[in-house]
Amino acid sequence: MACSCLLIAENTTDVIWLYDPFKSQFTFFSPSIEKLIGYSAAEALNLPLSTFLKPDSMQHVKTALDYMLHEWQGELTNAPHWTAEIDLIHRDGQIVQAEIVTSFVRDEEGQLMVLGVARDITARKQTEIELRLARQQAESANRAKSAFLANVSHELRTPLHAVLGFAQLMSRDDNLTATQHEYLAIINRNSEHLLHLINEVLDLAKIESGRYTYTPNPLDVRRLLADLHALFSPQAEAKQLQLIVTCEEQVPPMIVSDEPRFAIF
Template sequence: MLLELVLSSLNESNESTILNKSIPLYLRKLNCFSAGVLKKQDLHFKEILIIPYVYKNSKDWEYVKSYFSNKQKSNYEPCLQLEHNNAVYYAYNLTNYGILILGRKKPFSINLINELNPIVNNLGIKLTQAYEHKQQQIVEKSLIESEQCLRTLLKTTAASILIFHNKRIIYANNSAEQFTGYDFMELVNLDISNLLHPDFKLFYENINTSELKEDKTLSSEVKILKKNHTEKWVNVNINQIKWLGLDAIIISAFDITQLKQTEQDLINAKEEAEKSERLKTAFLANISHEIRTPMSGILGFTELLKTPHLTNEKKEKYISIIEKSGDRMLNLINNIIDISKIEARLMSIKYSEVDVNEQLNNLFNFFNLEATNKGLKFKLNKTLANSPVIIKTDYEKFYAVLTNLIKNSIKYTDTGSIEVGYTIKKETNFIEFYIKDTGIGVPLSRQKAIFERFIQADIDDINATQGAGLGLSISKAFIEMLGGKIWIKSTKNEGSTFYFTLPFNT
């Protein structure tokens, strides 16, 4: 009988099977009227089996179960005994598993009680092993499912995921491959520093597993280099992770290149707006001076003309000053009107055929006297001097640009010469004009600024303070409207050469 009890669970490994096969055998072989198992869960005991099942709801069973549960919490003896309502109950300790309760009408002999102790203890060992094996299977299944879910998530997420150990990548998802340009085999075992822009090497050095606390995420914005050396900005979140038994670091990265560009564009736009506001404020202050100066000349010398008995010589001198002041005022007003039209996109273009040689001759005749009076030599250099050179452009804008550039050269040149000419670039179908002088020149740091609105070159000549700073800006706008470009080559104190191109179609 006892051998049969021992063998009842010998080859079984399932907890439920052991219970359902062994406990009825105990009930039958030991002539018991009831048998039950209380399983230990933390500090409590939970009923998991009772035979017969109808006994479950009896007051006797509730009392017996409560009695042995309380006793076992403080007294872990192999066997406890209770007499209740003309019956004897035995509670055997099932090792660490719980309690086996047997109910009989007559008590066991002392020998049987002692002989049952190791048999029940063996049953408890088998039940504990079966339970632990089941729990291990549940944990392993859960880990496998979790790993499968994690791998699926890593493969399908839009974030670029990299896992690395000891600074070397041990896993990369599909998004990381697509984003970096490296395939999986190229990424695996790659030093993580190879993906970082040189400016962020210090960030790489500071990534340390020991410094990452559990459930703590480090976030940062870094610049990386793709396989083709393209620079990209990414937002990275860094966490510690267990991966294949290793203490690893997982990085999830999102491309924020466009966002960073937008931020930079906003910063640049803000700076440009502030700069434009400063320039306009300076312009308004300057324009008031530019208007008052010629107006003072006009009004002042007009009043002087009323002086009785003026000599003809003084009258001519005063009238000349009034005329120059009027020309200066008119030029200023025209420039203001032009720049306003340009900004409002109201400036129109009127194309016509223009003879370049003819216009250069006209300008030479107009400015030669002024240059000569200043002690300057004025030269023309016409590539095709003996035949018309026709271009289709806006005559007024073309003439205004040349006039403005020649006037500037005369204004900022005290000695030497001024040369105006052109060359025809047949390979590009452009005609290139130049105005060269031996004047004070423009520093390299200011050569771009002189074409901006309201800005004059930061030069030493006192005459630089005269003018509203619109001429070159208007010239640049006109040339670009006509399909060309304008630039300067200059050396301070040695002179300047202004170039501009226009389309040349023969």
């Protein structure tokens, strides 16, 4: 069994170590310690902890060990595993972020020891930082986009309301021909359609910022279909197409819905 454990320790990519909590010194490092901090196992055993363990990490580990020794006392081998993330100092001065998992065991002589495994998580932590920055940048871009959409929508609605207003005034002129009334009706329908689109853009901005609210109201389904037919018929006729809109009899005449969301043109 001892040979098997030694073989595992010598070939694993993670660092396996033993620590004497009463003498405050390491008694074993697997060879992979050299890849982690740049010192061989023999060198690391003879170095003070301050050489490769940052002061705040050293204090963190010491506090945890002292707590476990006091809390569990004679039942330390039944104590739960302790996991932590610490900063190590590589031989070249670079900071290596490592995750350690420890538990209490007894050696062949019955001496209480801390068995630990350390894994280099520097790349993972760097990826987490990059992902967090990317998320922050995306959120910032979304806020900027929402502000832009709101401003643009406001600028578009102002002249559009003027178009709608003058079209409605002109439609009251008794001297207009039937053809002119038809053209004005087309202007009104398409202006209303454009206003719906602009409002939908504003709603998208509200949804992204978490401010959108659903507003249910009575909705005449057949009137909605008639408006759709009137809106798109001229475009279909211009392409020599016939637009046919039908409604099944079992469809109720009135429903409750948020009309701008129901009628996505």
